[in-house]
Amino acid sequence: MWTAVSLWLVIGAGVVAFGIGAANAVRAGANPWPWIGAIPGLYLGLILVFTLAYFALAWVRRAARPVYARLDARRAWRLFRREFLAIAGSAPRMMSYRATARDPKPMPARDPVLLLHGVLCNAGVWRKMKRRLAKAGIGPLYAPSYGPPLASIEVFADQIAATVDRILAATGARQVSIVAHSMGGLVARAYVRKHGGEKVKRVITIGTPHAGSVHAWLFPGTSLAQLRPGNAWLETLPEPGLGAVPEFVSVWSWHDSMIAPQTSARLQHGRNVEVVGVGHNAMLIDPEVAQRVIEELKR
Numbered sequence: 128m129w130t131a132v133s134l135w136l137v138i139g140a141g142v143v144a145f146g147i148g149a150a151n152a153v154r155a156g157a158n159p160w161p162w163i164g165a166i167p168g169l170y171l172g173l174i175l176v177f178t179l180a181y182f183a184l185a186w187v188r189r190a191a192r193p194v195y196a197r198l199d200a201r202r203a204w205r206l207f208r209r210e211f212l213a214i215a216g217s218a219p220r221m222m223s224y225r226a227t228a229r230d231p232k233p234m235p236a237r238d239p240v241l242l243l244h245g246v247l248c249n250a251g252v253w254r255k256m257k258r259r260l261a262k263a264g265i266g267p268l269y270a271p272s273y274g275p276p277l278a279s280i281e282v283f284a285d286q287i288a289a290t291v292d293r294i295l296a297a298t299g300a301r302q303v304s305i306v307a308h309s310m311g312g313l314v315a316r317a318y319v320r321k322h323g324g325e326k327v328k329r330v331i332t333i334g335t336p337h338a339g340s341v342h343a344w345l346f347p348g349t350s351l352a353q354l355r356p357g358n359a360w361l362e363t364l365p366e367p368g369l370g371a372v373p374e375f376v377s378v379w380s381w382h383d384s385m386i387a388p389q390t391s392a393r394l395q396h397g398r399n400v401e402v403v404g405v406g407h408n409a410m411l412i413d414p415e416v417a418q419r420v421i422e423e424l425k426r
Contacts, residue, residue: 130221130249130276142166174215181342181384181407182207188341190388196381196403209413210384210406217252217408224251224272231267233297238304238328240424241294242270243287245309245334246350249274252308252411259417260306265424269294273314277348280310280360284317291318291326302328302373306420308411309334309385310354312377316364319373327373331423334383334410337366338391356391368396378419380405 153159198206228250240260242253249272257268273286294303305327307315312335319327336343339356353360367375378400379392385407386392393399400419402410410416 130224130247130272130274141169171215174211178207178211178214178384180345182210184342184345185382185384185387185389188387190381190390192381198382198404202404206382206404206406206409209409213406213408213412216412217248220254221249221251224249226251226254228270228272230269230297234267236267236298236300238302238424239267239269239294239298239300240265240304240306241287241291242268243305243307243311243314244270244272245311246354247276247346248309252408255412256306256417256420259414260421260424263421263425265421267298277350279349280314280317280353281321283314283350284321287314287318288322291322295326302326304328304424305330305373306424307332307335309336309407310350311335312337313353313361313364316367316375320363320365324371324373329374329376329423330367331376331378331420332392333378333416333420334380334386334392334407335377336386336391337377337394340386340391342385342387366395366397368394371397374398376400376423378402378410378416378423380407380410383407383410 242250242257244250244252250270253270257270260266260268269290271287271290273283291303295301303326305315307330312330312332315330315332319330336354339354339358339361341356343351343354352358375394375397377392377394377397379389380402381389382404383389383392383406400423402415402419405413405416
């Protein structure tokens with residue numbers, strides 16, 4: 128709710144201010160068409176600035192990459208373009224998040240799946256991934272929104288504990304599988320530490336900064352502070368290992384644009400599945416990443 132309301136307020140205020148300026152200019156004799164064309168231009172221009180900034184920091188603090196993970200100009204452009212489009216599309220998806228967050232009807236199910244979003248986001252970011260998972264016969268799928276966004280991850284873990292109990296009651300299942308993007312993976316780890324892992328079958332993290340990311344220094348808030356490398360809170364999370372209960376799997380990218388160094392997304396002792404040429408937000412809409420998640424859920 129908090130993210131959607133914030134986006135509606137910020138974008139709505141911007142549209143009103145722009146509309147007032149455009150109306151005054153047109154009344155003074157200006158051509159209206161440049162003003163109309165400037166509406167998407169301003170939005171996409173702002174997204175471009177953010178995307179460039181994220182990639183620049185990710186490049187400066189990048190992890191040393193193996194030869195097979197180095198991109199030529201064509202693949203680098205594809206990486207940037209897809210990440211730009213993913214970020215541009217995320218605001219509309221989050222503003223209409225209720226269409227994605229609607230729970231399935233209560234019915235018996237063997238393997239319900241809980242989708243956990245990342246920091247400063249809500250359930251709307253899962254829209255395309257949910258479609259791919261559902262098409263593959265995965266589900267039922269639950270995508271809650273938790274917050275407020277800048278609160279402690281410990282608060283989110285307690286909220287997820289209640290959600291897990293609600294899902295198990297609605298489906299009659301003994302355990303739930305968790306698929307988590309970005310900070311959502313740390314929410315899952317905090318949940319397991321506080322509430323135990325008996326109710327969780329497996330956890331699949333996508334682009335989760337298990338060892339933190341320097342990008343977290345760009346924003347304020349308790350949850351962001353907990354994402355910064357070397358902070359005391361991260362040290363309180365037990366490292367998932369091979370044979371751990373529940374099983375943890377990290378799907379991560381050598382070209383993650385919001386985790387630096389990118390190898391921070393790897394588990395030291397758990398199982399890691401790497402992809403190449405996919406940015407942080409694009410991982411949620413990338414067909415290869417979705418297929419890797421589907422394989423892990425069916426494995």
